[in-house]
Amino acid sequence: MLKLKIVVIGLLAIVSCNCQDKVLKSGGDTIENNESEYISAILQEKNFNILKRANLIVDYEIKKQLIAGTKDEYSNKLFLKDTLNERSTEALLSLLKNDASYDWAVVPVETDFEPYKQLLIKSDVGRLSLMIDKDFERMSFINLEGQKLMLLSKELSSFFKKM
Structure with missing residues (x-):
């Protein structure tokens, strides 16, 4: 297990050295291209296209509800909080597509993930759900293809706290 963590961290370090491409402007100046290499690779093309083409984000709050007929069993229930306006949608999508919004230096530990907030991202090519924990540290x-657990940067975490 320790060897696996060291290998993953080493690979992330190697890839991070080459993660920013240089793009030529029309005047010949170079600028850094803020491509989303890591996040697009993790989400794969289909899911990343949903992020790129998203046109609506719905915000839900997740609350624990006692299951009827039980005394100590709970289920998660969604409560519609808001639909994000166009400006907030664009800002959030920009952060979600940016590799700098995630903490790539730390390998997520597979512990219990208890979501506090759910965001439903809708586009003309599909839907994608985001679940955020109560501490706004993991997302x-x-x-239908599964779950991808990510650690958040301070910038993205503070954005979610303000929502």
């Missing part, structure tokens, strides 16, 4: 992309 999960979820669809």
